[in-house]
Amino acid sequence: EVQLVQSGAEVKKPGESLKISCKGSGYSFTSYWIGWVRQMPGKGLEWMGIIYPGDSDTRYSPSFQGQVTISADKSISTAYLQWSSLKASDTAIYYCARHDSSGFPDYWGQGTLVTVSS
Amino acid sequence: DIQMTQSPSTLSASVGDRVTITCRASQSISTWLAWYQQKPGKAPKVLIYQASSLENGVPSRFSGSGSGTEFTLTINSLQPDDFATYYCQRYNTYSGTFGQGTKLEIK
Numbered sequence: 001e002v003q004l005v006q007s008g009a010e011v012k013k014p015g016e017s018l019k020i021s022c023k024g025s026g027y028s029f030t031s032y033w034i035g036w037v038r039q040m041p042g043k044g045l046e047w048m049g050i051i052y053p054g055d056s057d058t059r060y061s062p063s064f065q066g067q068v069t070i071s072a073d074k075s076i077s078t079a080y081l082q083w084s085s086l087k088a089s090d091t092a093i094y095y096c097a098r099h100d101s102s103g104f105p106d107y108w109g110q111g112t113l114v115t116v117s118s
Numbered sequence: 119d120i121q122m123t124q125s126p127s128t129l130s131a132s133v134g135d136r137v138t139i140t141c142r143a144s145q146s147i148s149t150w151l152a153w154y155q156q157k158p159g160k161a162p163k164v165l166i167y168q169a170s171s172l173e174n175g176v177p178s179r180f181s182g183s184g185s186g187t188e189f190t191l192t193i194n195s196l197q198p199d200d201f202a203t204y205y206c207q208r209y210n211t212y213s214g215t216f217g218q219g220t221k222l223e224i225k
Contacts, residue, residue, distance in 0.1 A: 037214075044216060044218050104150075105207075109161065
């Protein structure tokens with residue numbers, strides 16, 4: 001069974017760093033892209049970027065380029081989304097999703113709530 | 119960058135109704151379109167992929183159609199569990215722009 005299990009909710013202060021995770025199981029982790037999606041409170045879904053764990057090829061939405069870093073550790077089948085300096089506007093739920101060969105996000109994680117508040 | 123525009127943003131309907139949600143792409147995306155249902159506090163649930171293919175386990179009252187720049191999601195005979203927010207998404211290997219969402223409310 002394909003599963004993506006994300007790390008737990010985080011509460012951080014502005015300016016702090018953060019790395020959240022998405023662990024894949026039940027499939028060949030290095031053979032599928034993993035993407036990240038943001039959902040701000042009460043708002044819609046926004047596609048952030050994607051990584052191919054097999055070779056760490058990474059692409060970002062122009063809206064998120066330079067704002068976050070996507071990475072992966074294929075030895076532990078885990079993808080990451082990280083911030084070096086959080087802002088209050090980073091408060092959101094973040095979802096990871098596995099993408100099939102056409103780019104379709106066929107399996108989703110449960111989401112990680114990130115709250116940034118002083 | 120390709121933009122996805124959904125309409126309407128809010129839709130009021132009754133149990134048993136047939137409803138249609140439209141998604142338009144700013145340029146042709148062939149059939150690389152998915153539809154999702156999302157309920158509060160939950161991850162999006164895949165309904166339709168490649169514009170018209172029903173995801174396993176999704177009731178047959180959901181259907182998708184379209185190609186190029188115009189797409190529709192139709193729900194026949196609305197059930198109480200269907201009241202939620204629906205999103206379209208254009209996807210390919212390197213990007214995945216979403217529509218702004220349609221909230222389906224009980225009339």
